[in-house]
Amino acid sequence: MKPANIIPLFVIVPLAAAFLISLLGKYVRRFSSAAISLSSVLLLALSLYSCVLLKSAPAKVLVYKVGGWIPPFGICMVLDGLTAFMLVTVNLVAFFVAIYSLAYMNKYTDKPKFFTLFSLMVCGMNGLIITGDLFNLFVFLEIASIASYALVAFGTEAEELEASFKYAIMGSVASAFIFLGIAFLYGFTSTLNMADMAAVLNNKPNLWLLPFVSVLFLMGFGLKAALVPFHAWLPDAHPSAPASISAMLSGVLIKALGVYALVRIFFNIIGVTHTFLTILMFLGALSMVAAVILALSQWDFKRLLAYHSISQIGYIFLGIGLGTPLGILGGLFHLFNHSLFKSLLFLNSGAIDYAVGTRDLREMGGLNKVMPVTAGTSLVASLSIAGIPPFNGFFSKLIIIIACIQKGYLGYGLCAVIASILTLASFMKVQKYAFFGQLKGGFTNIKEVPWQMKFSMLCLAIMCIAGGVMLLPFLKPFLKDAVNVLVEGTRYAEIVMREVVR
Amino acid sequence: MIKDPRTGMTLIVKTITRLTVGLILLFGIYIILHGHISPGGGFAGGVIVALSFVHMMLAFGKDIAASKISTNLASNLESIGALMFLAVALLGFLGGTFFLNVLAKGTPFTLFSSGTIIFSNISIGIKVGVGLFAIFLALVILEKSKQEDNS
Amino acid sequence: MGLYFLCLALFCVGLYGVLRKRNLVKIIIGLAIIEYAMNLFFVLLGYRFHGRAPIDAQDQAILNMVDPLPQALVLTSIVIGLGVTALLISIAIRIYEKYGTFDITKIRKLRG
Amino acid sequence: MELYILLIFMIVAAVAAIEVKDLLSSVIAVGAVGFALCLAFLILKAPDLAITQLVVEILCLIILIRATIKRDLPLAIEGRWVFNTISTLVFMAVFLLFAYFTLKELPPFGEPIMAVVKKYLAEGVARTGAVNIVTAVILDFRAYDTLGEATILFTSVIGIMAVLRRPGRKQIK
Numbered sequence: 047m048k049p050a051n052i053i054p055l056f057v058i059v060p061l062a063a064a065f066l067i068s069l070l071g072k073y074v075r076r077f078s079s080a081a082i083s084l085s086s087v088l089l090l091a092l093s094l095y096s097c098v099l100l101k102s103a104p105a106k107v108l109v110y111k112v113g114g115w116i117p118p119f120g121i122c123m124v125l126d127g128l129t130a131f132m133l134v135t136v137n138l139v140a141f142f143v144a145i146y147s148l149a150y151m152n153k154y155t156d157k158p159k160f161f162t163l164f165s166l167m168v169c170g171m172n173g174l175i176i177t178g179d180l181f182n183l184f185v186f187l188e189i190a191s192i193a194s195y196a197l198v199a200f201g202t203e204a205e206e207l208e209a210s211f212k213y214a215i216m217g218s219v220a221s222a223f224i225f226l227g228i229a230f231l232y233g234f235t236s237t238l239n240m241a242d243m244a245a246v247l248n249n250k251p252n253l254w255l256l257p258f259v260s261v262l263f264l265m266g267f268g269l270k271a272a273l274v275p276f277h278a279w280l281p282d283a284h285p286s287a288p289a290s291i292s293a294m295l296s297g298v299l300i301k302a303l304g305v306y307a308l309v310r311i312f313f314n315i316i317g318v319t320h321t322f323l324t325i326l327m328f329l330g331a332l333s334m335v336a337a338v339i340l341a342l343s344q345w346d347f348k349r350l351l352a353y354h355s356i357s358q359i360g361y362i363f364l365g366i367g368l369g370t371p372l373g374i375l376g377g378l379f380h381l382f383n384h385s386l387f388k389s390l391l392f393l394n395s396g397a398i399d400y401a402v403g404t405r406d407l408r409e410m411g412g413l414n415k416v417m418p419v420t421a422g423t424s425l426v427a428s429l430s431i432a433g434i435p436p437f438n439g440f441f442s443k444l445i446i447i448i449a450c451i452q453k454g455y456l457g458y459g460l461c462a463v464i465a466s467i468l469t470l471a472s473f474m475k476v477q478k479y480a481f482f483g484q485l486k487g488g489f490t491n492i493k494e495v496p497w498q499m500k501f502s503m504l505c506l507a508i509m510c511i512a513g514g515v516m517l518l519p520f521l522k523p524f525l526k527d528a529v530n531v532l533v534e535g536t537r538y539a540e541i542v543m544r545e546v547v548r
Numbered sequence: 549m550i551k552d553p554r555t556g557m558t559l560i561v562k563t564i565t566r567l568t569v570g571l572i573l574l575f576g577i578y579i580i581l582h583g584h585i586s587p588g589g590g591f592a593g594g595v596i597v598a599l600s601f602v603h604m605m606l607a608f609g610k611d612i613a614a615s616k617i618s619t620n621l622a623s624n625l626e627s628i629g630a631l632m633f634l635a636v637a638l639l640g641f642l643g644g645t646f647f648l649n650v651l652a653k654g655t656p657f658t659l660f661s662s663g664t665i666i667f668s669n670i671s672i673g674i675k676v677g678v679g680l681f682a683i684f685l686a687l688v689i690l691e692k693s694k695q696e697d698n699s
Numbered sequence: 700m701g702l703y704f705l706c707l708a709l710f711c712v713g714l715y716g717v718l719r720k721r722n723l724v725k726i727i728i729g730l731a732i733i734e735y736a737m738n739l740f741f742v743l744l745g746y747r748f749h750g751r752a753p754i755d756a757q758d759q760a761i762l763n764m765v766d767p768l769p770q771a772l773v774l775t776s777i778v779i780g781l782g783v784t785a786l787l788i789s790i791a792i793r794i795y796e797k798y799g800t801f802d803i804t805k806i807r808k809l810r811g
Numbered sequence: 812m813e814l815y816i817l818l819i820f821m822i823v824a825a826v827a828a829i830e831v832k833d834l835l836s837s838v839i840a841v842g843a844v845g846f847a848l849c850l851a852f853l854i855l856k857a858p859d860l861a862i863t864q865l866v867v868e869i870l871c872l873i874i875l876i877r878a879t880i881k882r883d884l885p886l887a888i889e890g891r892w893v894f895n896t897i898s899t900l901v902f903m904a905v906f907l908l909f910a911y912f913t914l915k916e917l918p919p920f921g922e923p924i925m926a927v928v929k930k931y932l933a934e935g936v937a938r939t940g941a942v943n944i945v946t947a948v949i950l951d952f953r954a955y956d957t958l959g960e961a962t963i964l965f966t967s968v969i970g971i972m973a974v975l976r977r978p979g980r981k982q983i984k
Contacts, residue, residue, distance in 0.1 A: 054646040058634070058637075058638070058646075061634060061958075061962065062631075062634060064965075065627050065630045065631045065634060065965075066627075066631070068623065068626075068627045068965075068969060069624060069627035069628065069631065072620075110646075111645065112645070112646050112647050112954075112955045113640065113645060113646070113647040113648055113649065113951065113952070113954055113955065114640075114643070114644075114645045114648045115952055118927050119927060119930055119931070119952060120952055120953065121953055121955045121956065152981070153980060153981060154980055154981065155976065155978060155980065155981060156973065156976055159969055159972060159973045159976075160973070162969050163966070163969055163970060163973065166962065166965075166966045166969070169962070170962075173959065181772055181775075181953075181956060182953075182955060182956055182959065185775060185779075185956055185959035185960060185963070186959055188779050188782075188783075188959075188963055189959060189962050189963050189966055192782060192783065192786065192963060192966045192967050192970060193966050193970065195786060195790075195970065196786065196966070196967075196969070196970025196971075196973050196974060197970075197973075199790055199793075199973075199974050200973055200974075201980055202793060202974060202976065202977065202978075202980075203980075204794070204797040204798065207790055207793050207794050207797065207974070208794060210790055210974075211723065211787065211790050211791065211794060214783070214786065214787055214790065215717060215726055215730065215787070218730055218733075218783050218787075219714070219717060219730070219733070221779075222710075222730075222733045222734070222737055225737050225741075225776065226710070226737055226740065229737065229740055229741045229744060229769075230913065230917070232741070232744065232768075232769070232772075233744040233917045233918065233923070234916070234917055234918075235924075235926075236923065236924035236925055236926040236927060236928070237926055237927045238768075238772075238927070239927075242927075246926075252916050253912075253916065254909070254912040254913045254915070254916055255913050255916045255917070258909050258910065258912075258913040259913075261909075579862070583943070583946050583950075584940070584941035584942065584943055584946045584947070584950075585941075585942050585943060586754070586943065587752075587754065587858035587859045587861075587862055587943065587945075588859065588862050589859065589943075589945075589946050589949070589950075591774065591778060591863055591960075592859070592862045592863040592866055595863070595866040595867060595870055596866055598870065599866060599869060599870060602870070602873060606873075623968070623969075623972065626965065626968060627965075630961060630962070630965050633958065633961050634958070637954070637955075637958055646955075647954045647955055647958075649939060649951050653938075653939065653940030654940055655940075656755070656936055656940055656941075656942050657757050657942055661940045661941070662939055662940035662941040662946075662947075662951075663939070663940055663951075664950075665939065665940070665941050665946060665947070665950045665951060668950045668954065668957070669946075669950065672957070672961055675961055675964070675965065676961075676964060679964055679965065679968040680870060680968075682968055682972070683785055683789075683874075683968055683971050684873075684874065686789075686971060686972055686975045687788075687789065687792065687874065687877065687878075687975070688877075690792065690975050691792075691877075700914055700915070700919065700920055701815070702814055702815065702818060702920055703914045703917070703920065704907070704910070704911060704914060705815070705818040705819065705822065706818065707906075707907060707910050707914075708822060708907065709818070709821055709822050709825055711903040711906065711907060712822060712825045712826055712829065713825065713829075714899075714903065715829065715899060715900075715903065716825075716828075716829040718899050719895065719896060719899055720829065722834070724834050724837070724838070724875070724878070724879055725829065725834075725837065727875075728828050728829065728837060728838070728841045728875075729829060731841055731844075731845075731871070732825045732828065732829075732841065732844060735821070735844055735845065735848045738848070738860075738864075739818075739848060739851060739852075742851075742852060742855050742857055742860065743855065743920065744917070744923060745923055746855045746856070746920065746921055746923070747921060747922065747923060747925075748921035748922070750856055751856060752856040752857070752858050753856075753932070753943070753944035753945055754858070754942060754943045754944065754945075755936055755942045755943075755944070764932055764944065765855070765856045765857070766923045766925050766928050767928060767931060767932070767944040767945045767948050768927065768928050768931070768948060770857045770859060770860055770945050770948075771945050771948040771949040771953060771956075772956075773857075773860055774859060774860060774863060774945070774949060774960075775949070775956055775957070775959070775960040777860070777863055777864060777867055778867075778960045778963060778964055779960070779963055780867075781867050781870070781871065781964070781967075782963050782964050782966070782967030783967070784871055785871075785874060785967055785971060786967045786970050786971055786974070788874055788875065788878050789971045789974050789975055790974055791878065792878055792975075793974060793975065801834075
């Protein structure tokens with residue numbers, strides 16, 4: 047058994063879970079819960095094991111040839127530093143959200159369908175992250191997107207259906223742009239393998255093609271990632287979904303489908319130019335500031351969180367757009383941290399909704415007396431997202447700001463600081479209205495949520511507190527390998543092809 | 549055109565349908581099985597199979613079509629088709645790799661050639677056929693229950 | 700060249716429908732047109748003058764086949780289009796049921 | 812030449828589908844686009860696609876007609892109509908202008924590069940046993956894509972079942 051043989055399991059396990067749940071979930075009681083727990087544990091273990099595996103690999107990259115066909119003739123899967131990093135992020139959040147959903151989804155009918163779609167969404171994200179083939183990336187992107195369209199409408203209330211329709215239309219247009227971009231690239235290079243394509247593009251001069259394709263991809267993946275000019279769907283879609291799905295959407299989906307795919311294609315295939323990085327930084331800074339200002343006036347807890355997601359995506363793009371190793375490190379670290387604290391915040395909002403039955407901040411108040419776990423974890427998450435020192439959000443924001451200053455972009459650094467202060471203000475409001483103050487009369491007999499929900503929230507909170515250890519020497523290679531993949535740029539082609547031949 | 553969703557269309561349509569629906573189904577199965585020799589394949593054939601059911605449902609009304617194949621059975625069959633395709637993919641592990649075409653290739657131009665491709669086609673055909681039919685059935689049941697709500 | 704351009708023009712017609720129309724069914728139709736256009740564009744990329752369909756014949760050797768890869772990819776893309784369209788139609792039907800209209804301006808949230 | 816005629820027909824039908832007031836006519840016009848596309852696939856020597864497009868188009872049309880029949884609605888014209896239309900048209904003009912320059916850099920129509928594909932054509936039958944090269948590509952060389960495709964259809968069926976079910980939430984006690 048070669049070590050690379052574990053790579054296809056990232057797709058097989060969630061797929062098998064999805065098919066089995068949809069077949070047996072109706073007949074066998076608790077089958078869906080058992081299957082989803084088992085598959086998420088397995089995926090988490092596999093993703094952690096893949097990091098260990100990668101450490102011992104000589105070139106820090108493993109290639110799996112699906113069907114035994116040598117790339118570029120067949121499809122290959124590539125496991126490198128960035129892939130392993132994203133896999134850990136996705137599967138970690140998916141694990142906690144799955145545990146949380148076991149109890150939370152009692153509010154809705156037809157649990158097996160929910161878990162089937164959930165599993166398919168995880169499968170889509172894992173497949174997208176691990177693939178080394180451009181069209182395959184598109185296929186898995188569509189799996190994850192379609193599952194998320196259906197999940198947003200899972201409650202089948204009017205508001206949810208509308209949000210889902212809007213999201214589905216925007217998402218499909220984005221997919222059309224991406225498909226058109228792939229078609230142009232195929233016509234020009236006559237290959238679909240990412241490494242091969244990068245090699246061909248390096249040696250083939252062109253004037254208009256790459257800028258045009260870049261714009262197509264920027265529109266497509268920008269829509270999926272909800273960068274500011276393309277963000278209109280997110281504040282509707284994310285609050286409408288069930289809370290556990292909001293956590294997945296804001297926590298990892300926009301990052302896997304948007305940030306990861308964009309970064310992988312631009313850095314490793316097309317190759318970044320100075321103009322592109324400038325555009326990325328500008329859009330990042332714009333998202334950061336504009337979304338946080340919009341968030342300040344929100345009273346719906348989940349809608350407020352959705353605007354903050356756009357703002358934090360801005361931080362990630364600002365960091366990556368700097369293009370320096372330190373900036374990319376900050377961006378990726380912030381991606382990891384944001385997926386932890388934003389999913390935690392959405393899970394908190396779901397817990398409040400579960401116990402109290404409202405999402406409006408003005409109707410809450412004094413909940414820390416009846417829901418201590420929810421209140422405590424949400425305080426941790428709020429402080430993390432606002433960038434208060436011992437928590438993980440502080441470190442990643444600090445790295446991004448230092449990287450800005452190092453490269454001489456003082457204006458962008460200032461933007462980041464201002465956005466951070468505004469975020470703090472916004473979450474002070476949340477804490478004040480939801481958890482502190484006088485307990486309202488009707489709320490005295492509210493109970494804390496079931497243990498599955500508490501378990502997930504507590505674990506995520508602990509990871510938020512301890513997030514800073516990621517920068518310690520013995521864990522840093524995990525981030526450093528991911529950064530190296532991006533810093534290498536289009537040398538990706540060489541690295542992968544050398545591994546293929548071996 | 550559609551008089552009553554319960555009883556379907558007129559006698560002429562019903563008689564013609566009785567004659568043609570079996571042929572359409574057979575044609576769909578032919579397309580599925582010959583996917584590796586002639587144009588077509590699991591997906592196109594599966595849609596044709598689904599269309600034969602849809603045809604029957606439009607002509608005879610929902611109840612008769614649903615008595616042949618219910619939503620529950622359809623979604624179960626769909627899951628089984630999907631699992632079969634995954635099993636074909638996993639079969640490749642016998643030869644060491646995911647999706648390896650392990651079976652003997654046979655002689656080209658005959659029905660039993662090309663290793664696992666024919667099994668992939670069959671499982672995709674089952675999946676697509678019943679899956680699309682299930683969509684249509686679900687839409688019709690929704691409309692019907694709405695009409696009952698109104699009346 | 701001219702064909703490619705016309706194909707992208709068709710893409711733009713669909714895009715116009717999606718962006719400017721205020722009726723759910725019209726938006727779905729616009730999306731369907733976008734899908735047709737992008738599928739056709741990809742297949743056009745693989746066409747070869749005097750090419751033959753990529754299917755071997757028993758009694759003759761076929762030398763100049765058209766590019767089969769775009770055809771395989773577009774097959775996948777057609778299925779994706781079908782899946783998305785069917786999902787959108789069912790969502791639209793549920794919205795119609797709640798509001799009694801497909802008109803976007805009468806549906807509160809979707810405006811803008 | 813016939814491709815030009817078909818494409819122009821498709822554009823005209825598409826404009827009709829978008830602009831016509833009656834929803835049923837609009838659905839039928841989009842059906843015309845779909846069937847013209849099917850013919851175009853046949854001319855472009857893609858019989859697999861032609862069959863698939865044909866049956867998918869029929870199924871889509873049946874579902875769309877069932878969705879729109881007896882549900883006719885007027886089209887409303889919004890406030891800032893002129894401004895939005897002009898901005899959309901400007902965006903499209905810019906898109907097409909840049910696309911024009913980009914298309915010049917692609918290989919000319921009818922002469923694809925076919926770098927990877929040569930191997931499929933040369934060894935396809937011998938290595939996979941399938942005579943239909945398209946089937947060989949989708950079920951052997953790139954079978955993993957097809958697994959994704961089947962999963963997409965599965966996802967959308969489950970999604971549709973989930974969206975159409977009722978009630979969506981349990982009653983709150």
